[in-house]
Amino acid sequence: MSTETKKLDNALFDLNGKPSYKQAFPLALQHVVAMIVGCVTPAIIIGGMAMDSGEITAADMTILVQSALLIAGIATLMQLASWKHRIGSGLPVIMGVSFAYLASLQGITEQFDLATLFGATLVGGVVAVLVGIFIKRLLFLFPPLVTGTVVFVIGVTLYPTAVKYMAGGAGSENYGSWQNWVVALITLAVVTVLNHCTKGITKLASILIGMVVGYIVAIFFGLVDFSAVAQANWIQFTEPVHFGLKFEASSIITMAILYTINSVQAIGDFTATTDGGMDRVPTEQELSGGIIGNGLASMIGAVIGGLPTATFSQNVGIVTTTKVVAKRVFYMASGMIIIAGLIPKFASALTTIPSCVLGGATISVFASITMTGIKLIAKSELTARNTAIVGLGVALGVGVTLVPETLAAFPQWVTLIFGKSAVVLATIITVVLNQILPKDVEETAV
Structure with a gap:
């Protein structure tokens, strides 16, 4: 191996290294492949709800998917090009639209509209900035026991969404048909086999490959409609405030709580990135800036x-596996994501993915989220106190949202905050119980 090649190879493992573009491109593409499906799926799900209610058109749906890609690329770029780690972490991470918010976003869209959703998101972003500024003082509220319970509830509450999509999407003409289930199960089988029986790019891109296979099968079943793609433009810039902005108190409170939770979760991803890729822990400035x-x-x-948006854990996994941390790779990835977001034809093609394919692919993602929560919970000794905190958080959080009509006698805002999002209620309960239940009494593990 020549000295120049060694230099380039080593540059891949240096945060500020400058590997050749030839080396960096496939590694950047790998990150894009790993995140793109997870990034656009929440937009497709929320857009589908808005279309079913008659609020938006197919063209608006394409804009939602475009915007998901654009903001993912912009958020990634902001993390990389940090200003003295005060805005952005300066770490090699990939950002994307997060599933963690999905259940609450569905509740807001169902009860109000997209304008209210984006108004709450705007204020939620402000809350995240404040959390970043004061993060050191807030960490005591969110030990692994609490964050693990919250992550577990996030995964569990997303299961109905995945199953409904596997059946074809609630409200669709062929909902529950055998064709939908066949496509969904084939997609799930491919994802599972590739994820557990292969290595390298096929393992990392298992969800994407599974969706491609499911998509092809769906075409043979006549489940794919390409009409929206033909009508879409090649290049289009998103119009600012296209869906409007409305500010509603209960939606804002819900999103503020979720942004706080996910800010704490981001610390885990930043830590995994630096520990796995650079053998160190992140600095307080990097965490705050991120x-x-x-x-x-x-x-x-x-x-x-x-x-x-949030940090994408699957991309963190790539970093910890490959040890490639050179910012040049991630700058290239962010550029690819932004370019994809400027091409409506591409975004429109993604909206043609049938619900059954999305369901078959995402149920494994939701299962992974749930198991991540269990792993976090297991970091704490399962004493009577800790099991009570977890059990009550899950029981009340999930239980109330399964029967939201039990809150019918309360004002509407109570139903949205506590009856639509199990995550919010579970968070409040576990945080409060973890602070008030005595910790100085010796307990027997159960």
Whole structure:
């Protein structure tokens, strides 16, 4: 191996290294492949709800998907090009639209409209900035026991969404048909086999490959409609505030709580990135700047029609596996994501993915989220106190949202905050119980 080649190879493992573009491109593409489906799926789900209610058109749906990609690329760029780590972490991370907000976004869209959703997202971004500024003082509220319970509830509450999509999407003409289930199960089978029986790019891109296979099968079943793609433009810039902005108190409170939770979750991803890729822990400035950067990105997203962003754990996994941390790779990835977001034809093609394919692919993602929560919970000793905190948080959080009519006698805002999002209620309960239940009494593990 020549000295020049060694230099380039080593540059891939240096944060400020400058590997050749030939080396960096496939690694950047790998990150894009790993995140793109997860990034656009929440936008497709929320857009589908808005279309079913008659609020938006197919063209608006394309804009939602475009904006999801745009804000993901912008948020990633902001993290990389940090200003003295005060805005942006300066770490090699990929940002994207997060599933963690999905259940609450569905509740807001169902009860109000997209304008209210984006108004709450804008204010939520402000809250994230404040959390970033004061993060050191807030960490005591969110030990692994609490964050693990919250992450577990996020995963569990997303299961109905995945199953409904596997059946074809609630309200569709062929909902529950055998064709939908066949496509969904084939997609799930491919994802599962590739994820557990292969290595390298096929393992990392298992969800994408599974969706491609499911998509092809769906075409043979006549489940794919390409008419929207033909009508879409090649290049289009998103119109600011296209969906409007409305500010409603209960929606804002819900999003503020979720942004706080996900800011704390981001610390885990930043830590995993530096530990796995650079053998160190992140500095307080990097953590603070990363959360502030994400808050500002989400505020921009609310203006251009992008849903809330977060660090993408699958991309963190790539970093810890490959040890490639050179910013040049991630700058290239962010550029690819932004370019994809400027091409309506591409965004429109993504909206043609049938619901059954999305359901078959995402149920494994939701299962992974749930198991991540369990792993976090298991970091704490399962004493009577800790199991009570977890059990009550899950029981009340999930239980109330399964029967929201039990809150019918209360004002509407109570139903939205506590009856639509199990995550919000579970967070409040676990945080409060963890602070008030005595910790100085010796307990027997159960």
